[in-house]
Amino acid sequence: MATSMYSIPGSPMASQAPAPAAPAAPVSTARTVNAVLAESQVQDVIDELERDLVGLAPVKQRIRDIAALLVIDKLRANLGVQAAAGADKPSLHMCFTGNPGTGKTTVALRMAQLLHRLGYVRKGHVVSVTRDDLVGQYIGHTAPKTKEVLKKAMGGVLFIDEAYYLYRPENERDYGQESIEILLQVMENQRDDLVVILAGYKDRMDTFFQSNPGMSSRIAHHIDFPDYQQDELLQIGERMVNGMRYTFGPGTREVLADYLARRKQQPHFANARSVRNALDRARLRQASRLYADGDRELTAEDLTTLLPEDLLASRVFAQTPAA
Ligand SMILES: Nc1ncnc2c1ncn2[C@@H]1O[C@H](COP(=O)(O)OP(=O)(O)OP(=O)(O)O)[C@@H](O)[C@H]1O
Ligand SMILES: [Mg+2]
Numbered sequence: 499m500a501t502s503m504y505s506i507p508g509s510p511m512a513s514q515a516p517a518p519a520a521p522a523a524p525v526s527t528a529r530t531v532n533a534v535l536a537e538s539q540v541q542d543v544i545d546e547l548e549r550d551l552v553g554l555a556p557v558k559q560r561i562r563d564i565a566a567l568l569v570i571d572k573l574r575a576n577l578g579v580q581a582a583a584g585a586d587k588p589s590l591h592m593c594f595t596g597n598p599g600t601g602k603t604t605v606a607l608r609m610a611q612l613l614h615r616l617g618y619v620r621k622g623h624v625v626s627v628t629r630d631d632l633v634g635q636y637i638g639h640t641a642p643k644t645k646e647v648l649k650k651a652m653g654g655v656l657f658i659d660e661a662y663y664l665y666r667p668e669n670e671r672d673y674g675q676e677s678i679e680i681l682l683q684v685m686e687n688q689r690d691d692l693v694v695i696l697a698g699y700k701d702r703m704d705t706f707f708q709s710n711p712g713m714s715s716r717i718a719h720h721i722d723f724p725d726y727q728q729d730e731l732l733q734i735g736e737r738m739v740n741g742m743r744y745t746f747g748p749g750t751r752e753v754l755a756d757y758l759a760r761r762k763q764q765p766h767f768a769n770a771r772s773v774r775n776a777l778d779r780a781r782l783r784q785a786s787r788l789y790a791d792g793d794r795e796l797t798a799e800d801l802t803t804l805l806p807e808d809l810l811a812s813r814v815f816a817q818t819p820a821a
Contacts, residue, residue, distance in 0.1 A: 596723025599771030620653035662706035
């Protein structure tokens with residue numbers, strides 16, 4: 499089958515007379531790093547990442563490294579330094595490994611923004627999918643499904659969560675392989691307009707790469723997201739509470755710390771996502787508590803304060819003693 503069969507309409511590859519890929523950023527004559535940063539507003543994205551996300555030091559460092567590479571690449575282009583034919587654009591496909599709720603989706607959104615501002619992708623949106631969005635149930639359904647997803651993602655980032663489910667060696671006739679092959683071609687041929695980020699658990703991703711060397715060789719950046727420490731989870735909780743325009747009443751912060759220490763030891767703990775879920779349920783309990791007080795005039799303080807009891811009613815306190 500000809501390679502061009504897999505090129506996706508609407509992207510430079512598929513147009514009749516392919517124009518040189520248009521940069522999203524204005525044509526630049528910058529000669530200094532700071533000029534590129536100012537022009538592209540990439541520094542804002544890096545600063546926000548630094549400010550908004552708790553912990554994740556190694557992840558932030560890797561993103562700064564990638565940003566540095568791309569900025570220098572821009573300066574090289576501005577001076578007309580050309581890489582060997584076919585190696586003109588750096589490969590930017592990535593793999594984010596880590597447990598649930600460690601910030602992979604959040605960082606993917608920031609990464610898309612950064613790539614867009616530097617002109618590596620036209621639009622900078624993220625299309626997030628799993629196996630079911632790519633692979634069909636019947637013969638002939640997979641290629642159109644995968645191509646449809648690719649078409650939506652062109653000009654941005656395709657984020658494939660739990661990417662290893664695409665490969666099911668135990669099932670000889672699995673259609674996942676067909677999807678992988680289409681992805682591989684597009685990742686190679688249209689990498690100037692689409693960045694693919696594979697995400698999932700580290701051990702399963704390693705196994706997946708061992709069986710799919712073609713995929714492994716196309717991934718330039720592997721970034722591992724560590725689990726959060728107890729104090730980081732608490733800080734994340736505080737930021738979420740502020741973001742939701744609530745505050746902790748007397749003692750609530752300590753109860754949340756206790757909650758997190760217990761929750762961490764229970765099954766299906768999902769890092770920052772578990773923090774968010776706990777706070778969402780605390781809000782529900784706070785609302786029921788206030789609702790029950792039908793005749794009382796509620797102050798702004800009443801309405802915004804989470805009390806210890808809003809967390810203490812959780813099942814988590816009934817199950818495990820704190821560590
Ligand atoms: N370092 C952090 N600082 C602040 N908030 C965070 C941080 N990491 C994650 N969050 C918040 O936690 C929630 C879950 O994060 P996210 O969806 O990015 O995790 P994930 O790794 O993609 O999880 P999953 O594997 O379950 O999809 C989001 O609401 C996000 O805003
Ligand atoms: Mg996610």
